[in-house]
Each structure stands twice: as structure tokens, then as C-alpha cells.
Amino acid sequence: MSYRLRARALGCVVLLVVAGGACGAGEESKGAVAxxxxxxxxxxxxxxEDLLKQYQDxxxxxxxxxxKTGKADDHHQTMFTQMASGTGLADVEAVEEGWIAQVMAKSDQFNDLNKIGPSDVTAERWLQWKSDAASNRDGELIGYGTDIGPMAMCYRRDLFEAAGLPSDPEAVxxxxxxxxxxFATGDRFVANSDKAWFDSASQVFNAMVNQNKVGYYDLDDKLVLESNTAVKADWDQVTAAVENGQSANLVAFSNEWNTAFKNAAFATKTCPSWMLGVIEAQSGPENEDKWAVTAAFPGGAGNWGGSFLTVPKQSRHPKEAAELAAWLTAPEQQIKAFTAKGTFPSQNEALLSPALLNQTNPYFGNAKVGALFAEQANKVPAAQHKGPAAGQIQDKVFGDALQAVEHGTKVxxxxxxxxxxxxxxxx
Structure with a gap:
């Protein structure tokens, strides 16, 4: 994600058992040595956090x-370095969707979870497009799906009202x-407000590109940027909006971006399910009820973000690691993780659970977020194929290029x- 923020490391942990990575702070479990x-x-x-404590209990x-690493890019750079060196990987390594293609290209370094995982955990546990993304051509399952990022749109109700726009989620x-x-509504908004319409050109562009049937690569892992007219069309629309003054010209997850939430610097935010927790954390309690979320998303359904839990062959305890990964990705735990941080379940059973569908979010006006995002998730027809460097192209190449446009570089x-x-x- 992704650009997702995920939680601080839990207590009740000790001893860095695999060299080469930063260990989260923790307290030693009381009682006998594990x-x-x-x-x-x-x-x-x-x-x-709470799930790992529960598992140990x-x-x-x-x-x-x-x-825990703050940025997805830093985490994956470290992981690939440790893969190359043959040492340092954790027993369970998280992999974000933008990097899963690189992992699949080196799937011989990871355990087949069909073989070492619990016998009752199969690929059918997940939405098909989710498990397909972590299955190689030999039918090996390399990763258990964690979350997904079905898309909605978040917006500032108060800024819409001040600009003369409707603010009810259905009308919006x-x-x-x-x-x-x-973008046409964005032009109306900026004409009647001193605020920006959206936070960052790259955040909007990423959401648009992820909706396309083909992204940066074709199914043969060939880069198709010059021939893929859909990506160029997305670029043209976003950069035109920038030139019309719709962007706040912010870098996502920067200090300035974080502060901008509190200062109501922009009116709309592309909103995969995990973004709800980010908005609440950065906007603060003083802005509760000022944010709203609507199921409508430009261009229809889309997915942005989501990860997998893998078990590298470097693990000394692959069976136990697979059991932990299977437990963390079970329906009950996926729902708890969503409740805690907005990481939306990828499990079929979880998507039908009343415990999920009945969830509301007080920060967003008690919006029925469980049912809203479940509906959006089921609209996604298939996961877009991500080529080997898709994550870097999204985050660095186009992120930097669009930031340059926001600061005056010719389109x-x-x-x-x-x-x-x-x-x-x-x-």
C-alpha cells in the first residue's frame, strides 16, 4: 500500500531471534521459557498488537x-536484501501487493503453505483474486492473504457545505x-473555496491506475507504459486537475500531509478501507463527524492495497510459523484487525459475517463501514497483475513525477x- 499505516509493535515480546532486522520493543513473557x-x-x-498477545496467551x-517498519518500501528493501544474503528473514514475512510479483519470481525461497500449513486452510478460504495473486504456476500457495483495500471516497462534510455542495453521503x-x-466537481469546489479538492496527485492517480484491467505490466511481465492508453489517460486527467488548482500538492505520509488533515487543507480523499484509520489518527478527535465516507467511487470498483503473510525457507520453525500465519488470517482475526485498524478482510467467510457487516464507525458519522466496504470488495472482478517493479513504479517513479508537476514541471x-x-x- 500500499501506503497503509499499520500498528506499533506489541508488548510481551523478547529477544531478536533472527539477525539483520530491527526488533520492536517488548516485555519478556512471564513463566517458563518458550x-x-x-x-x-x-x-x-x-x-x-492484541492478536499477537492473544496468540501467546x-x-x-x-x-x-x-x-515493525514504518514504510512499506523500507520493509521490502530490507527483505529482498536478506533474501539475497540468505540470512536475516523473519519466520513470517509480510508482503504488500505491490511487491508480491517480485516474491513470486523468487518463490523457491518460500515455503508452499499448501504443504506446511494446517490441512484445513486452503486457497478457497479467500476471495479468488486474492489467493490467485499468491499462487505460482506450479500451484504452490506462497502467501496467506491478510487484508484488501476496496475503494470508497472520504470527504470533509463541512468543506462541502461551505462551498455550496451537498454533504449527505448519498447525494455526494x-x-x-x-x-x-x-474532477468537474473539483473545479466547482476550488472556485468557491480556498481549500484544495484532493491531497496529492499521486494518491488519485494510483487509485485510477489500479482500476484498469492492465496496469504497468502485462501478464508476461512486460512493461507496457507506452502502449497502455488507459494509464496515459489517467495521467492526463490528474495533471489537468493539478493545473486547475485542485491538488494540495502534498506528499502522502509526510509530516506536512499529516498536519494537513488537522488543518482541513483538502476536501476529498481516495479511501481504501485502511485509510479510515489513517484519517482518524491524523485528523484527531477535534475533527470527528466532519469526515464522511460514501460507497460511490469514480469509475466503479477498485482495490488499492492488501498484503500476504509468507513463510521463508530461512525459518527454523516453518510449521509453527505457518500455524501463526494461518491463525492471523482466519476470519475471526481478520475481523478483529479491521476493528482495530481498518484492515479489511479478504476472507470469504469474514465478508459474510454479521460481526463485520454490522460494524459502524463513529468517527465518520456512524457510517456502516463493514457493509459498505464488503459491497465494494465484491465488486472487484479480478486483481490487476503486478509486475516485478510495480510497487517501485507506483511509489517512486510516478509519485516523484506527479510531485514534480505539482511544483511546476511541465506535464x-x-x-x-x-x-x-x-x-x-x-x-
């Missing part, structure tokens, strides 16, 4: 060390039927530079 010491490496927010022979939804109507020059940088990464 028979099995496991490590799990995640990034940003997964909502696992119910599995007294297991002690867990949680390594009518403005977001297409990207054309979304065509930035596009040509993005193509050149993407080609370098794809070699």
Missing part, C-alpha cells in the same frame, strides 16, 4: 518477536459516478521522465 521463538516482520499498520510454548455519491464528474516533460525511469527499473 519452546518455540518466532519472529514476524510487518510494516505500517496490520492491527496485530493461548500458545504458552510460543514466544513472538514483532518487527452522485458527484462521484465517474472521474470526469469527480509532458514529467511524463517522459517517468517513462525513462520506469524502463530503468524494469531492466
Amino acid at each position: 519452546d518455540v521463538e518466532l519472529s514476524i516482520a510487518t510494516f505500517n499498520e496490520f492491527g496485530y 493461548t500458545h504458552p510454548h510460543v514466544r513472538i518477536t514483532h518487527r 455519491g452522485a458527484l462521484f459516478g465517474t472521474w470526469e464528474s469527480y 509532458e516533460s514529467a511524463w517522459k521522465q517517468a517513462l525513462a525511469e520506469a524502463e530503468k527499473l524494469a531492466k
